[in-house]
Amino acid sequence: DTGVSQDPRHKITKRGQNVTFRCDPISEHNRLYWYRQTLGQGPEFLTYFQNEAQLEKSRLLSDRFSAERPKGSFSTLEIQRTEQGDSAMYLCASSPVAQPYEQYFGPGTRLTVT
């Protein structure tokens, strides 16, 4: 069990550029979650998948954000036309079939938009 991994750990981009983050969940965890965390706040839910199906999206997830989990394994989160307000830590978590509420978090990807 290698834990949840995220890549890259840090990303600096210029406003208007597109960025893509990757999350590899713990193997055999069927649920995968994306959260966003800004300085001084707790994580905010963005979206989650059960296997390859995206079951819920937050209203925080604007049209510029898209997430996929094509084969029910790793997931990608893409932000198009980045804005300075997108600067945050993007956290991924996964949970097992038997205990879907027990989420294991990755180290996060810190995005800085200049």
Add this chain to the structure above:
Amino acid sequence: AQSVTQLGSHVSVSEGALVLLRCNYSSSVPPYLFWYVQYPNQGLQLLLKYTSAATLVKGINGFEAEFKKSETSFHLTKPSAHMSDAAEYFCAVSDGANAGKSTFGDGTTLTVKP
């Protein structure tokens, strides 16, 4: 709708003193409750969880929390603080066993003085 309020964004204790971090929740259904710890530039680690069994739950690193339905509280305690406990702590709530997401509080930063 669910929400979490963590009372006190910063708590400072001396090494060896009692740690008490406060969390109140709001939930329209019987909640599942969690405490997570986050060290700088890392993801969240689950400390303990309440899943409708025993109201006093024990977690890792000597932490415990008590679920009090009448007070809608889930405060985190540790009898004797250690320097390594210095971190940010998050309380979270989800709406039961099949929940797809958690709602987090804004966190409490714990400082431990020598």
